[in-house]
């Protein structure tokens with residue numbers, strides 16, 4: 001078995017080392033005897049083809065970088081939308097998350113989004129920075145957020161409910177979005193190393209799409225990962 005991962009714009013959208021999430025996806029496949037192939041698409045490259053891709057990953061970046069990437073991504077709007085509607089697995093973090101929506105409104109300008117999700121983002125006055133803990137279908141999710149944008153997700157299902165931190169808009173208590181096989185979130189950096197159950201959810205979706213008879217991943221001994229996760233939950237949860 002093999003899973004093919006496409007990392008979009010690692011040169012620009014890699015604010016907190018989101019690349020580590022790719023390594024975690026890869027390693028958790030390899031540990032189960034499943035091959036993983038990782039390809040990158042940067043601004044220097046000509047085109048990308050999603051017909052044989054299992055997981056697309058878009059990381060986070062500054063507003064400036066987001067603008068550059070956005071113009072390139074909009075050229076692939078139809079393709080990315082069709083991929084998601086066809087149950088393609090897509091993970092989008094922070095700036096990448098905002099780009100999945102209708103728009104990201106900044107002071108004096110608006111960045112158009114891919115309209116994959118029926119959400120929108122507006123820049124707020126203060127940046128929302130700090131550790132964050134969520135309640136989710138995958139247990140407690142821990143991470144770090146740093147965003148100026150507030151994202152309004154309408155009727156979409158959130159990834160989790162905020163137990164500590166700000167979340168999508170500093171008000172609703174929702175964080176991220178789960179839509180088909182899309183996981184979109186503001187949680188930066190080592191999202192998957194810190195939250196192995198979420199990582200395995202993403203991998204399982206991708207495997208089930210490529211191999212319809214695939215049922216579930218064999219368990220890994222995640223004692224260190226789980227201890228680290230529980231430590232953070234205890235530290236921040238009131």
Ligand code: GLN
Nearest residue numbers: 060061063094095148149
């Ligand atoms: N530029 C976006 C914001 O500040 C996203 C930042 C990020 O990816 N950390 O809201």
